[in-house]
Amino acid sequence: MKNLAQLSTQLLFASFILAIFLPSGSDAFVAPSWSTTAHASRWQLSPLSFAPSPFSSQASVCKHGILFPPSSPQRLRHAQRAEPLYMAAKRKAAKSVSGKLMPAVQGVMSCATKVLATLFVELKQLSKIQALLFVAIFWIGLTIGRSPSAIGGMALKRFQEASEIPSAFFGPSAPLLRGRVTSCSDGDTIRFLHVPNRFSANKLEKGQTQTEYCLPIRLCSMDTPETAKFGKPGQPFGQEAKEYLQKLLDQKMIKIRLLQKDQYGRAVAEVYAPNGKGCDELMLKKGFAEVYLGGGAVYGPLGKDKYLAFEAQAKKKKLGIWSTGKRESAAEFKKRTKK
Template sequence: MATGGCSRGRRVVALMGAGAVLVALLGACGPAGNAKTAATGPGPASASSTTPGSRATGAGRGSGATPTSPSSAATPPPSLGALVPVLSVIDGDTIAVREGGVRRKIRLIGVDTPETRKPNTPVQCFGKEASSKMQSLVQSRSVRLQADPSQGDTDKYGRSLRYVFTADGRNVAQLLIAGGFGREYTYDTAYRFQPQFRAAESAARGARAGLWGACPSFGSPVAGSQPSTAPAPAGPNDPAAAPAGCRIEGNINSRGEKIYHLPGSATYDKTVITPSTGERYFCSEAAAVAAGWRAARD
């Protein structure tokens, strides 16, 4: 039987190319003289066998090349800008970035967080938590910025008005509102994400998340806190300087529109009156309208 097996091996050699003679001879007869199966025969492939397009691997060992797994981060929408580094977190709704080689302050559109650094204002309830949350989202990272033509490019303090997105495309303002770290804030006109932000605030209020469960009301001061001693911005509004009983704020926005804000409105406490720029107080809505101002769209 051994001789017959080797004869079959020789016939295999005859059929194969000259370059494979040695391999065929070694495979034709085993230690017991029995014919072995050709590489194309049945049975498991040897450790040195390969299939087209594959890489050879040793028994029990990997190839040494680990396949690259797809990133778990969501791909941001193509409309977002390039990544820019965050230099610092100023407070819960304002950050500083480096854009085009220039340090730029960014005021997030559509969100208002409790104050921690507003001049002559006590630290407000949940203000520190809001700042801390912002730090956890963007500090020492890179973000993407997006403008909204409906809101102007900058505010009266020279801060760029932008939506801020994390590197994986999450809207930072919406995250803050949803967690109860701030409220939805419409300065004057509706903005792109207003419906989503308002829905996020409604859900946070309903769940008493963050400041909605911890604070008596939005903007309430922390017990025992003292007014901020930070330098006041040029020309801040001073209610004491307004004529007696004249508390309607006549503001001029970044587009030159004259808008008045009534006490108790959503925008009243955030509006700063700078008389040197033509802004003023009014004693009645009729007087404001007669002077060319229109009502804010809260």
């Protein structure tokens, strides 16, 4: 039996390492529920999911690291639950790093899991109070490892859906995210492949789709003319605005700062061209956009008044959308064509 200090340190470290590598989706982790006894020996461990299971000294069946006694009536139910969770988590982990690095990541996760499994067996020798203390240490390690501010946590987790991104990554002081623009839907919406570190794949691989892997991003501060979609006609300069944004961003590595989520499941963000200039500023100066004044409007670091000044400059020079005289705003166009 190891001394308690050594056991505590190993338990905290192993759970922290495992939590960092766990994918951030809700299907990648199942919190164990309390069973009839709180003794730590009843907690069994899987590489990518956790599930409670009765412990027995009999030979047990091991499926993805979860021990199931042959006599356990819960064995089949737990195995059926763990299987899809394991596969879902494995797929999410594969999205976070490049294919070449994945075996190394899986090796680290497997090693941490084995350490935890060994430690949990040793907890059988402790009293109930001691066991509860070590279960608390285990949860502390998981919590720290999965927090946005954890060392290496942000650097290892790729965001693919706005709904799964922690609130710490939104706001004017949020960290910049690096990634590749995989497409421009129109003049103010892009698909962004988050590349959290140099080991992450920075391009979509064969068989990967933008819908599954890339964040939908709405550029802040501005609104551009609508493009033709779903058989509906677009607005004048809608295609030109899209093409200019493509010229600035398409297939290029850029940085963005998330500001908020919108009602369409997108993240509204400050988007910076490779030269460091804000795309909202560039689009407004070229006359391909107007300042967005609708509900929930958020603006880049220069502030609303500065963006209105850029718009006024383009209007004075009769650039782009301001070259046709009387015009219909994007908001008015959407309202009219909805009918």
